[in-house]
Amino acid sequence: MDKDSIPRLTRRRFLAQAALPPLAAAGTLLAGCRGGIGQKTVLRYWNGFTGPDGRTMLRMVQHFNAANPDVQVVMQRMDWATYYNKLFVAGLGGRAPELFVLQTLSIARFARAHFVRPVDDLLTKKSDIDVQDFDTNVWQAVSAKSSGQNKSAETKTGDPSQTGDMKHYGIPLDIWPLGMYYNRKLFREAGVVDAKGDPKPPTNREEFMDALQKLTKAGQWGFVFTNLESNVYTMMQQFGGAFFTPDNSRCLLHNPQNVAALQFCIDLISKYHYAPPPENFDAWIGFRQGKIAIAFEGIYMLADLQKQQDLDFAGAPIPQIGERRAVWAGSHNLCMRADLKERELEASWRFVQFLSRNSLDWADGGQVPARRSLRATPRFAAMSVQSAFARQIPYLTYQLSIPFVFEYQTEFNLAIEAALRGHLTPDEALAAAQDKINQILQREANP
Amino acid sequence: MKRSRLQAYSGYLFALPYLLLFGGFVALPLLYGLTLSFFRWEMLSVRPPQFVGFANFQEALHDPYFWQSLGATLKFVAMAVLPTVCVALLVAVGIESVPGKRQGFYRAAFYVPTVVTISVAGLLWRWFYNSEFGLFNVYLSGVGVKVPWITDARWAMPSLVIMTLWWTMGGPMVVLLAGLKSISPVYYEASALDGATPRQQFWYVTLPLLRPILLFVIVLNVIGAFQVFGQVYMITRGGPELSTRTLVQYIYETAFNNYRMGYAAALSWLLFLVIALFSVLPFRLLRER
Secondary structure, eight states: HHHHHHOOOOOHHHHHHHOOOOGGGHHHHHHEEEGGGGOOEEEEEEOOOSSSHHHHHHHHHHHHHHHHHTEEEEEEOOOHHHHHHHHHHHHHTTOOSEEEEEEEEHHHHHHHHTTTTOGGGGOSSSSOOOOGGHHHHHHHEEEETTSSSSSTTTSSOSSOOOTTTTEEEEEEOEEEEEEEEEEHHHHHHTTOOOSSSSSOOOBBHHHHHHHHHOOOBBTTTEEESHHHHHHHHHHHHHOOOOOOOTTSSSSSSSSSHHHHHHHHHHHIISSSSSSSSSSSSTHHHHTTTTTTTEEEEGGHHHHHHHHHHHHEEEEEEEBBOOOSSSSSEEEEEEEEEOOOHHHHHHHHHHHHOOOOHHHHHHHTTTOOEEEEHHTTTTHHTHHHHHHHHHTTTTOOOHHEOOTTTHHHHHHHHHHHHHHHTTTTHHHHHHHHHHHHHHHHHHHHHHH | HHHHHHHHHHHHHHHHHHHHHHHHIHHHHHHHHHHTTTEETTTTSOOEEOOTTTTHHHHHTHHHHHHHHHHHHHHHHHOOOOOHHHHHHHHHHHHHSSOHHHHHHHHHHHHHHHHOOOHHHHHHHHHHHHHHTTHHHHHHHHTTTTOOTTTTTHHHHHHHHHHHHHHTHHHHHHHHHHHHHHHHHHHHHHHHHHHHHHHHHHHIHHHHHHHHHHHHHHHHHHHHTTTTTTHEEEEEEEETTTTTTHHHHHHHHHTTSOOBHHHHHHHHHHHHHHHHHHHHHHHHHSSSO
């Protein structure tokens, strides 16, 4: 019986599991003959997990296929940047995969194009996904009107079931919060330590500024902005700034709180000189090389750091700089094509539940599972950086998912970049961005 | 009689495979794009494409981002084309003067960067240009200089041009080298007998005889430079603050990030017009008098 436990290596399976991008066409062909040989339901599953996380996901797919002989999930991964274009165009041509992963920010645009199936009717007693197992903010982030406007993050209703005409468009698989990575060696050298002499990560504004002052010296920076968008967004949320009106019809970016938050970030560079002026891409390398003491980055950078043998680092929650706790985050969400037939739907939903149930395996690849029950396990507690970052989950804030999210991001990033480089004052930059975003909103509203 | 007609047909037959590909993958999409440019088609919207006449073109003329990206593109063309061709010519003349077998080595050595795909070359140069830890600044720090290669709006475009020079110079160099070889040695002998110095030979023999090939190389480079995308996308992503966002990148973002297909098609046709205009210019400037 040993033979049966090892999946037979057929050509189809080989192609499916190799999942190399050049085989995209082959994958489509394979899916074309679904329901053919052996009455297997073939499900195409697309995602952007091209890094080590892709191998983790592939193993999970293999486990599912082995446990469900009537279903064959064929995974294909591509770079996130091109992934959404391909997914969208495939949706337009009616050739979208049955299953796919959407990052939170992209949910509204795919929902508005009617490419994603709401999952609300599937969350019955029979399903093993309990909505209560998700934190409110995490679960709310996958909701959108079918016309595509996501519920504003700033107008939480509190009760996850009270979302009115909103529908949920996917099952959150994981959470990737921003967090504080810090270099323990530099902390010790600079004397930023607790009573026992262990490195002590700052938790509030005072400690943060004090640590940066001690950690900055010639050839070494206390802090660096690796990703402007997530870092500045976090500060703005902490300072209590608004982004949109509750009905998302107008942009409110230009307000005193956001200006103050942006000014704080600028001061780190040009007033205190704790951080170098913004680099385009590779400030992160500086942290890896041990020349920078603190960086705010996503949990997804963990694998990168773990490769760096000689780097003594740790993770901690982001200090509370503003008047409230808030941290930028995103999620990978498991989504299904809008027009699935009964049999495909049943198989797809089975797969989604399988992944969700086993998302602790996924956490091995450097992710935080979305399900609370899984985070309560000793196995998760042993993942030190993940569990440190996960402590922030109750106050994570997702960026608003809106259909024209890329245009919004372009304007937002342009504004904060100009401000951090000192070419515009925070006031000017945010006012200009707000104007442009409102123009886009107006164009969207009057097609 | 019969045979010649057959020959005429066989010519078409030989061209047929290409014509089919050209028709299916170039001509048809071009026309489709032209049609699209008169429609408002936002793929995110459930609304079907809607005919809007010249509205997309009008929008472009009032779109500051269009003008900004056109400006960045022109800047790139102005900075990249002539240096590329001049350096290629210089290298070609240099290689031509190397005797015998070593020529092949130098030709290959200068051509190699062109073979590297832009994603690899772009990644490589992004590292070179890193202002804190990049190769260039590490060496320059020895003499106490730190250049903000791609982090400063004033430096970003020249940095892209330098990288492009390295990456694309090989093509024109090989073509010009072939051109140099096609010049009969008779002219050099004759001019040498008349007492011409090598410098005079270059100006009065080589350059005039090379003119048709130079023209060809310049036009190709102008067209290529207007379509610059890969290195910008890889190295600066159009930054800092959009200072290097060229037209092709703006078109790409409009179409495939913002899904505004009609508007992107209109922008593409505007780019086509600009390229057409600037490809004719060298012919007028360099034509035989």
